[in-house]
Amino acid sequence: MAVAVSLARRGAQVRVLERGLHCGQGASAAAAGMLAEGAEVTEAGPFLELCRASRALWPSWAEELLLTTGVDCELERTGLVRVTSSEEGALRLERQAKWQQSHGFEVSSLWDPSQLAKLVPGLGPSVLAGIHYPNDGHVHSHRVVDALVAACEVHGVAIETETEVTALESRAGRPRLTLAGDRVADGDYLVVCAGSWSGRLLGAAGGAELQVEPVRGQIVAIDPGRPMVPLIVFGDRGYLLQKRSGLVLAGTTEERVGYQPWPTVVGVSGVAAAAAELMPELAGARFADAWAGLRPHATDGRPLLGRLEPGGRVLLATAHYRNGVLLAPITGELIARAVFEGVDPKELAAFSPGRLA
Ligand code: GLY
DSSP states (O other), X not given: OHHHHHHHHTTOOOEEEOXXXXXXXXXXXHOOOEEOHHHHOOSOSHHHHHHHHHHHHHHHHHHXXXXXXXXXXXXXXXXXXXXXXXXXXXXXXXXXHHHHXXXXXXXXXXXXXXXXXXXXXXXXXXXXXXXXXXXXXXXOHHHHHHHHHHHHHHTTOEEEOSOOXXXXXXXXXXXXXXXXXXXXXXXXXXXXXXXXXXXXXXXXXXXXXXXXXXXXXXXXXXXXXXXXOOSXXXXXXXXXXXXXXXXXXXXXXXXXXXXXXXXXXXHHHHHHHHHHHHSGGGGGSEEEEEXXXXXXXXXXXXXXXXXXXXXXXXXXXXXXXXGHHHHHHHHHHHHHHHHHHSSOOXXXXXXXXXXXX
């Protein structure tokens, strides 16, 4: 939908073909909504640059969505503490902070529990040390989906729900889709944004090497009845953040279990236990909800962005894995440029689907 909005804002006529009843109900709506490259990216290179560029776009992107649609993405620049419960973890975080400081991250040096307690009262006794990223934050992923659906409407994007694509081919250089129910759809360009289902779709079109594997992540929502997680707490076994509504989201798992997008007994209890270890007061708090989503993972773990084949009219915007919400603004922007400029922008070179061929 970010791609659709970016294209439509530049004047393209756009159709979104959505298999489900509503858009964005896969990984997007399941996401905790962290904008946290500090905790997620620990090596230099194009992926770090992409994450940074997207995070820099987020404030104006959210503002623009608010102005256009009236929907607030609830962007919170709370900061994040990456904490650990082991001596070995503390050494690793110390090394990480030093490396990141030398690569332009805003990150503190290693803090002890008393320093951490000043920012996050209520951390459990197992927490030994942590590092602080003052610029990380989060958005409300449901609000983001709502805002994008509304922005699609404002910009004249046609959203066609309950529309399943069963085959993809090229006719006279134009992408052509077969839809369930013996219908077809075509256009000058096709952008595949099918998350964990992208590989299946491309396999049907002969791109069998472009596998996108689903990696399930489970979230537990807790209602503690008061503000208690002032910033993101990211531990060895899970993370916590509190939304404006007061709901605390605890994540997560990484499970390769195929297409099973539901929370499980073992997953939910593990995530809840990790949450209560990070903040013991949560152990007795009200359980509110649990859900799961399937993160789309390409074989090298990096997004697939840009033309499927040089000069072609099929583009990919998928496999964002753990960072789809963070990368939404830059993805929309760069894919729209790729379409309108006729070549993929240089920022996409490292994410070209061709790298996996
Ligand atoms: N980025 C957090 C997650 O994938 O769980």
